[in-house]
Amino acid sequence: MTQAGSQPRAIAARVLDAVLHHGHSLKAELATALPKLADPRDRALVEAICFAVLRQPARYQAALEAWIPKPLPRRDSELKALLFVGFAQLDALQLAPHAAVASTVEAARTLGRKHQAGLVNALLRRAQREGLPAVAAHAHWPQWLRERIARDWPQDEAAVLAASAVEPPMWLRVNRRGMSRDDYLKQLTEAGIDALVDASLPDALRLDTPMAVAALPGFGDGAVSVQDAAAQLVADALAPAPGARVLDACIAPGGKAAHLLERDASLRVTGVDIDAERLDRVRSGFSRLRIGDGVRLHAADAADPASWWDGVPFDAVLLDAPCSATGIVRRQPDVLLHRRASDLDALAATQACLLDALWRTLAPGGVLLYATCSILKGENQAQVDAFLARTPDAKAEPLDERFGRISGAGRQRLPGEHGMDGFFYARLRKE
Structure with missing residues (x-):
């Protein structure tokens, strides 16, 4: 049993090593690692361990600093990740201590680190006896990002950080x-x-x-999908008329377009994404849901309509814009590892470029919904205000309280509010 349990722990350690120490994406690493495990329970364990570690890595780092006299050398980054795997099982996941410790020690051997198995055992036994050091929930957040959140949401900063550190509902x-x-x-x-x-x-x-x-009734037959409630509200905010010609300008992974088509099969949907492989996943999702036979998909830059647009105006445009993803840290905790302050200027420029380019594809009287999973006002409120100021034929239309609090011309939902992700919506009418 211990040897069998060592494989998922070893895989979790390799995933975390790639994410924490080599700048890789958690989603990409899991996509490669999980198929190696035949048992869905093992796959679920690997995911649970990785998310638990990445939601509070500072807590586990503090334990190492307190209990190891000298920092582990860079060549032992995989060992460090394995220790985090053990700490998370005892701490956040509250797994049975004997099984957690024994399987993690065995995982050291699986990883070719038999000579370090004793160290793993000693540190995990200490964690079991003493518990882990207490650290602030935001200790692993970059200072610049905490300052942005404090500036944008001074009354909500603590709530945002706390909500971003816990497992969200499904x-x-x-x-x-x-x-x-x-x-x-x-x-x-x-x-x-x-x-x-x-x-x-x-x-x-x-x-x-x-x-x-796989345990959800009818999932394989398209009866249901997994999608956060904040993202589901996009369909209500856009609300295209029956038979409308709709553009989803950044369509992958396709959940929002699928929701629109589930509601109204008469919609004529065009989807654009710059990544052709991501469009393959869109097609796969549509196939499972038995929708989208008439959807036109283009692997292209949405900001360059000349490369994909046939010139016929759209009645509705959804721009789910590339953003900092600061509203979904609880679902993508590695965002905090990869995001840099310098990224925000580039993202803001991309968002503005997309708004200007896509506005030209919208028919008079049509609606563009600008949405992000960010909570930073520079990407949301300020971005929309600047667009309205430079676009004489654009008018913001109000959205109700279902979409969060008023934020300039749009509405902002913060992480954890009503169990939802952080999300911004602005509905813009072309006069």
């Missing part, structure tokens, strides 16, 4: 082409899965205990 989007939300809720109940309904979200169900999608 939100489902029921495919109304197949059945109603109430009917799917009955299927969950019959399967012994507890779910909550939010009256303001007509297609959503909330699971406070996340689970593997």
Whole structure:
């Protein structure tokens, strides 16, 4: 049992080493690592360990600094990641100590570090006896980013940091082409899965205990998708008319366009993404949901309409713009490792370029929805205010409180509010 349990711990250590010490993406590393594990329980364990570590790496670093006289050399970065794997099992995940320690020690041998197995055992036993040092929830946040959040949201800074450090609920989007939300809720109940309904979200169900999608009734047949409630609200904010010609300018991974098509099969959707491989995943998602036969997909730069646009104006445009992703740190905790202050100027320039270029593709009377998963005003409120100031035929239309608090011409949801991710929405009409 210990040897069997060592493999997922060793894989988690390799993933974390790549992310923490070599600048790799957690999503990309998991996509490569998880298929190596046949048992879905092992795959779930690896994911749980990686997220637990990346939500509070400063806590585990503090333990090493307190308990090891000399810092581990760079060549032992994999060992450091494995120790974090052990700490997370005892701390955040609260796994059975004996199994967690024994399997993690065995993982040292699996990683070819038999000579360091004793050190792993000693440090994990100490963590079991003494617990881990207490550190602030925001200790691993870059100073520049904490300062931005404090400036933008002075009354909410502590809440934002705290909400970004915990595991989020799992939100489902029921495919109304197949059945109603109430009917799917009955299927969950019959399967012994507890779910909550939010009256303001007509297609959503909330699971406070996340689970593997394979265990969801009908997932493989397209009955349901996983999508945060804040992202589901995009369909309500855009609200295209039946039969409308719709552009999703940054379509991958495709969840928002899929939601629109699940609601209205008459929509004529065009999707653009700069990454052709990501468009393959969009097609795969549409196939599972049995939608999107008439969707036109272009691997192109949305900011260069001449390379993909046929010149026929769109009735509705969704610009889910590239952003800092600061509203989804709880789902992508490695954002804090990879984001730099210098990135924000480049992102703001890209956002402005996309707004200006896509506005030209919108028909008079049409609507453009500008959305981000950022909580920084420079990407949201200020970006939209600047666009309105330079675009005489653009007018902001109000959105109601379902979309969060008023923020300039748009609405801002902060992480954790009503269980949702951080998200910004601005609805712009072309006069």
